[in-house]
Amino acid sequence: MNTPLELLLLSVLLYLAGALGSLLLARRESLAILCSGVTGLLGGVVGVVASLPVLLSGTTQRFVTDGPFAFAHFAARLDPLAALMVFVISVLVAVCSLYATAYVREYAGRGAWAMGFFMNLFVASMVALVVSDNAFYFLIFFEMMSLASYFLVIFDQHEEAVSAGFLYFLIAHAGSVLIMAAFFILYSHSGNLDFDSFRALHLTGPMASLVFLLAFVGFGAKAGMVPLHSWLPRAHPAAPSHASALMSGVMVKVGVFGIIKVGIDLLGATASWWGLLVLAVGAISAVLGVLYALAEKDLKRLLAYSTVENVGIILMGVGAGMVGIAAHLPLLAAIGLLAAFYHLLNHAAFKGLLFLGAGAILYRTHTKDMDQLGGLATRMPWTAGAFLIGAMAICALPPLNGFVSEWFTYQALFSMGGTSDIFLRLAGPVGMVMLALTGALAAACFVKAYGLSFSGLPRSAHAEHAQEAPLPMVIAMLLLAGFIVLCGVGAAWVSPVMATVAASLTQSATAPVAIGHTLFPGDPGQAHLSIPLVTVLLLALPMLPILLVAGLRGARLGRRHGGDAWACGYAQEQAMVPSAAGFAAQPLGQMFAPLYRVRDTLDPGSVSRRAVQWCIDATTRLEPLWDAKVVQGVVEGVQWSGRKIQHLQHGDFRVYCLYVVATLVVLLLVAV
Amino acid sequence: MPSFDLLCLAVLQAVVLLAIAPLMTGVSRMIRARMHSRRGPGVLQDYRDIVKLLKRQDVAPASAGFVFQATPYVLLGAMLLLAMALPVFTRHSPVGAAADLITFAYVFALARFFFALSGLDSGSSFAGIGASREVTMGVLVEPTMILSLVVVALVEGSTNLGSMSASIAGGYLQAPMAILLAMAAFAFTVFIEMGKLPFDMAEAEQELQEGPLTEYSGASLAVLKLGLGLKKIVLAQFLLGVFLPFGNLDTFTAGDIALAVFALPAKLLAIFVLAGLIENSMARGRYMLTSRVTWIGFGCAVLAFVFYLTGL
Numbered sequence: 001m002n003t004p005l006e007l008l009l010l011s012v013l014l015y016l017a018g019a020l021g022s023l024l025l026a027r028r029e030s031l032a033i034l035c036s037g038v039t040g041l042l043g044g045v046v047g048v049v050a051s052l053p054v055l056l057s058g059t060t061q062r063f064v065t066d067g068p069f070a071f072a073h074f075a076a077r078l079d080p081l082a083a084l085m086v087f088v089i090s091v092l093v094a095v096c097s098l099y100a101t102a103y104v105r106e107y108a109g110r111g112a113w114a115m116g117f118f119m120n121l122f123v124a125s126m127v128a129l130v131v132s133d134n135a136f137y138f139l140i141f142f143e144m145m146s147l148a149s150y151f152l153v154i155f156d157q158h159e160e161a162v163s164a165g166f167l168y169f170l171i172a173h174a175g176s177v178l179i180m181a182a183f184f185i186l187y188s189h190s191g192n193l194d195f196d197s198f199r200a201l202h203l204t205g206p207m208a209s210l211v212f213l214l215a216f217v218g219f220g221a222k223a224g225m226v227p228l229h230s231w232l233p234r235a236h237p238a239a240p241s242h243a244s245a246l247m248s249g250v251m252v253k254v255g256v257f258g259i260i261k262v263g264i265d266l267l268g269a270t271a272s273w274w275g276l277l278v279l280a281v282g283a284i285s286a287v288l289g290v291l292y293a294l295a296e297k298d299l300k301r302l303l304a305y306s307t308v309e310n311v312g313i314i315l316m317g318v319g320a321g322m323v324g325i326a327a328h329l330p331l332l333a334a335i336g337l338l339a340a341f342y343h344l345l346n347h348a349a350f351k352g353l354l355f356l357g358a359g360a361i362l363y364r365t366h367t368k369d370m371d372q373l374g375g376l377a378t379r380m381p382w383t384a385g386a387f388l389i390g391a392m393a394i395c396a397l398p399p400l401n402g403f404v405s406e407w408f409t410y411q412a413l414f415s416m417g418g419t420s421d422i423f424l425r426l427a428g429p430v431g432m433v434m435l436a437l438t439g440a441l442a443a444a445c446f447v448k449a450y451g452l453s454f455s456g457l458p459r460s461a462h463a464e465h466a467q468e469a470p471l472p473m474v475i476a477m478l479l480l481a482g483f484i485v486l487c488g489v490g491a492a493w494v495s496p497v498m499a500t501v502a503a504s505l506t507q508s509a510t511a512p513v514a515i516g517h518t519l520f521p522g523d524p525g526q527a528h529l530s531i532p533l534v535t536v537l538l539l540a541l542p543m544l545p546i547l548l549v550a551g552l553r554g555a556r557l558g559r560r561h562g563g564d565a566w567a568c569g570y571a572q573e574q575a576m577v578p579s580a581a582g583f584a585a586q587p588l589g590q591m592f593a594p595l596y597r598v599r600d601t602l603d604p605g606s607v608s609r610r611a612v613q614w615c616i617d618a619t620t621r622l623e624p625l626w627d628a629k630v631v632q633g634v635v636e637g638v639q640w641s642g643r644k645i646q647h648l649q650h651g652d653f654r655v656y657c658l659y660v661v662a663t664l665v666v667l668l669l670v671a672v
Numbered sequence: 673m674p675s676f677d678l679l680c681l682a683v684l685q686a687v688v689l690l691a692i693a694p695l696m697t698g699v700s701r702m703i704r705a706r707m708h709s710r711r712g713p714g715v716l717q718d719y720r721d722i723v724k725l726l727k728r729q730d731v732a733p734a735s736a737g738f739v740f741q742a743t744p745y746v747l748l749g750a751m752l753l754l755a756m757a758l759p760v761f762t763r764h765s766p767v768g769a770a771a772d773l774i775t776f777a778y779v780f781a782l783a784r785f786f787f788a789l790s791g792l793d794s795g796s797s798f799a800g801i802g803a804s805r806e807v808t809m810g811v812l813v814e815p816t817m818i819l820s821l822v823v824v825a826l827v828e829g830s831t832n833l834g835s836m837s838a839s840i841a842g843g844y845l846q847a848p849m850a851i852l853l854a855m856a857a858f859a860f861t862v863f864i865e866m867g868k869l870p871f872d873m874a875e876a877e878q879e880l881q882e883g884p885l886t887e888y889s890g891a892s893l894a895v896l897k898l899g900l901g902l903k904k905i906v907l908a909q910f911l912l913g914v915f916l917p918f919g920n921l922d923t924f925t926a927g928d929i930a931l932a933v934f935a936l937p938a939k940l941l942a943i944f945v946l947a948g949l950i951e952n953s954m955a956r957g958r959y960m961l962t963s964r965v966t967w968i969g970f971g972c973a974v975l976a977f978v979f980y981l982t983g984l
């Protein structure tokens with residue numbers, strides 16, 4: 001039990017044991033909750049221990065056995081990229097499992113044991129997926145992951161959850177069909193399902209581009225990139241909050257992982273237009289994702305849309321890296337991929353934290369409508385503090401981790417702008433502007449999210465009577481907040497590790513990215529940045545005004561808080577209360593109105609809804625045709641003859657006598 | 673870590689900029705008064721205001737939370753960081769490891785984040801509207817700011833403000849048209865960020881950009897006013913330091929030092945007088961139509977980028 005792969009196996013077995021235990025303890029739900037939580041926590045810790053040596057050394061571990069099927073080897077490969085994914089998954093799973101031990105009590109009596117089962121199965125399949133090195137097993141685990149998470153989405157069983165789950169099911173499977181097609185093309189050329197044989201192919205030309213496009217769209221649907229994102233803001237918020245955290249924090253990254261795996265690892269990123277395509281889709285996802293997040297009033301949906309944004313930012317880094325590989329610019333490739341990997345790690349941390357924070361709010365107030373919240377900072381101070389750190393990190397504010405990864409993304413795009421190819425010179429700075437726009441919109445979005453939830457006065461009775469979340473939930477959130485600060489301030493130690501992962505994919509020497517505590521994008525002349533210095537200054541400089549205020553205290557009285565805020569006589573006016581629809585969303589909604597309209601016209605959900613509606617309309621018009629033309633004709637004919645026959649029944653006694661006589665005469669004539 | 677001498681220089685320039693901040697905002701007020709045909713309060717009024725406020729008690733609504741209390745200090749701290757890292761007297765930045773244009777943009781974002789959040793955190797509906805406008809302006813301004821600086825950075829091959837400044841001061845303008853247009857676009861964003869008409873009129877209207885100030889009082893208001901004043905100086909010096917570093921030190925000789933010490937207030941004064949003149953010849957625009965005006969600045973920056981691409 002000491003090689004990384006064995007430890008990883010132990011971690012997966014722990015998750016499976018948790019799933020099974022949860023299933024067996026269905027009658028004793030509190031035990032089932034504890035069982036799945038503790039095994040998840042242990043599995044996560046073991047996963048971290050398994051992945052760290054591989055990450056730090058940059059080596060690759062392989063294991064191959066025949067497995068039960070003749071056509072596919074069971075191959076596991078723990079390379080630095082897979083180790084990074086295992087690390088990210090394990091960290092978040094450990095924290096979320098700790099959180100779940102308290103949070104899932106909310107679901108006691110409503111099948112909490114089933115939640116533990118699907119949750120552990122979901123995690124186990126993700127971990128197995130990222131290390132599997134054979135297309136067949138890769139797809140099996142991919143399906144397992146989609147199905148287990150589908151059951152988590154529909155867990156609440158209300159109408160919105162079921163319909164969101166159905167949309168998720170459809171899009172996830174449409175995606176996996178495309179991925180299967182991509183793998184099938186590779187298989188038909190190599191004759192073997194092992195990824196190693198795909199790597200040895202060195203496919204080029206239109207066939208390689210076809211494979212890449214299939215995989216890009218297929219995995220992109222999983223990653224939630226625009227325009228295949230419509231399921232994400234519906235499915236992620238429907239799941240229980242710790243599952244939302246895992247889905248937004250790591251499951252979408254499996255999509256990004258797939259794009260990197262096929263585009264760079266298997267196909268070698270041979271054409272530079274692939275990278276430009278990924279970059280463009282990433283930039284559009286980033287801007288549109290955050291713009292739509294801004295318009296939301298449901299806190300969890302806002303967070304889910306912001307996942308679309310962050311996947312976009314990661315894809316921008318991946319795109320820059322792919323361009324660098326294709327154009328033989330090793331530094332650009334290294335910095336672009338470094339930025340992508342760093343942001344992948346960071347996003348898992350802060351989006352996980354924010355979803356756990358939203359879950360804590362939901363746990364205490366039973367609402368995620370921001371118009372019903374407010375004033376929670378005084379009632380849930382620890383949750384508020386952790387959420388604020390997450391919000392600052394996701395807005396890329398220095399000195400937290402989001403800033404470092406976005407800084408590297410900017411630097412990658414900047415060095416792209418300094419190349420000689422006109423397309424790259426154009427694409428780099430355009431990407432930087434879109435990233436800047438994204439950053440400003442994200443700030444607006446998270447000022448709104450924090451401000452409406454935690455600041456001001458409570459806007460409902462639930463919010464007014466809220467109290468701090470249970471201890472395990474608070475500890476989980478604080479752990480993630482601490483991790484965010486570490487990943488930010490310790491950037492000079494994290495970045496070289498990410499550079500090693502990038503180097504393992506570009507097959508070149510590791511790019512120098514840090515000396516001492518100073519970061520630089522390969523070339524110190526282009527830029528350099530010391531996060532510890534910025535941190536120290538940002539913490540020390542506010543001391544100056546604090547000393548100034550304290551020194552000039554004189555006869556000044558202490559701070560006094562009390563009474564209502566000044567409202568200029570509009571205190572009872574509902575329109576003046578800060579609301580989700582009004583804050584920043586209203587002015588920006590008007591200024592960016594065309595981009596909001598795009599959502600409705602381009603959204604595959606609404607397009608398919610319109611198509612379905614057309615079909616329904618057509619069939620509702622076709623279906624009565626038979627009735628109208630044939631059945632109705634017969635009915636009318638019968639009625640018409642009935643009316644004619646009515647004339648026989650005259651009501652006169654003498655006429656009836658005449659009928660009797662006439663009938664007798666006719667019968668006599670017939671008889672004779 | 674920067675050397676001890678450079679750190680002293682950094683602290684010195686931050687202190688100098690902080691000390692002259694109320695003077696420069698006082699000059700703005702005086703220009704406005706004169707253009708309104710008023711006598712005005714005199715250029716030292718802002719010092720008197722701040723000293724008076726520092727003696728007063730802090731009073732805040734019951735709903736105000738810890739973000740509200742922390743914001744004045746965070747804002748002033750962030751601006752002091754920028755003041756330390758800017759090239760002020762010298763051509764290179766004394767704290768090069770913090771003087772990156774992206775770092776600058778995001779430290780401004782940090783200040784904006786807290787300033788806007790303090791508006792919501794006060795619980796006042798007017799401050800909330802001010803916060804909404806503050807973040808909206810950020811969305812309209814930041815892309816232009818980044819693009820105009822990136823054009824210069826691309827010309828000079830570095831995103832470090834000190835390197836950019838030194839390259840421009842060194843006289844080798846490689847793409848003069850692009851740099852001039854980028855300077856125009858950047859000056860436009862600086863003008864907006866300084867909180868000027870037609871985008872803002874902080875002295876009169878509570879709900880505008882300085883709206884989050886509504887609930888502040890006493891010492892907190894004094895610190896916040898200092899911070900906002902310093903923000904204006906830092907923005908002006910950002911423009912001067914990157915695009916017009918003429919007169920800044922290259923070598924530490926007595927003549928050069930005297931020139932730099934003289935050039936700094938003269939250039940800042942010129943910027944503030946110019947901004948004051950433009951501001952007071954404007955009418956206030958409708959807030960919802962602001963985006964139509966900011967397109968001019970963005971268009972200017974795009975043009976600068978096109979000129980850079982074509983090598984003009």
